[in-house]
Amino acid sequence: MEVQQVIYMKRHFLRFISQENADNEMWLDYNGQPLKWHYPIGFLYDLYCGNDPQLPWMLTVHFTKFPEDILLHCPNKDVVEAHYMSTVKEADVLKHRGQVMSTMQKKDHNQLWLGLQNDKFDQFWAINRRLMESHGDNEGFKHIPIRIYADDGVCNQRLVNPKNTDGSRKVLQQMINEIYPERINVKLKTHGIVLPLDTPLQWLSEHMSYPDNFLHLCLC
Known part of the structure; x- marks a missing residue:
């Protein structure tokens, strides 16, 4: 889920919960199924609503009883960034033996993340397009992530x-x-x-x- 939307969502619902739960982690479920924040939201919709599409998607917001056996903890957006960058690096290893991410500078990694976080497609794609191209003498990727x-x-x-x-x-x-x-x-x-x-x-x-x-x- 887009990071800024989650932040705004939490700020909104904090007005309606008790003070004792205000510092707890927020998590979402659909029909009793906790939604894993590290999965793309579009994929989660396909997975759980694919046979019965519904819009708007009715989700439940929780601030109590965090399901630790199902969900990864997400105390702040730094955790989201670290997980995202780790996944992109894994994909690059599969596609290019890690050669693209390893040649990028820190500012490129930051631009990739900030473009995604702030929903700035041009900023994001200026970096991500390099990960979507074949390199060297290869026509295509080594493996498909x-x-x-x-x-x-x-x-x-x-x-x-x-x-x-x-x-x-x-x-x-x-x-x-x-x-x-x-x-x-x-x-x-x-x-x-x-x-x-x-x-x-x-x-x-x-x-x-x-x-x-x-x-x-x-x-x-």
């Missing part, structure tokens, strides 16, 4: 090559056959869209990744 989630929220993360052994571009159906050989009629959704099975993985990674540079796909 991808996480696939079942409806219970369990994550399946594998090393996925964007190419087949013959050098052709791997498409979504071929990846599904590799990961779920025993299942039929598997469909994957992201950004509210059920993805065509003939979509190349390289294209998906370049155009449908979330700001953390990962593809977050819901298993239908």
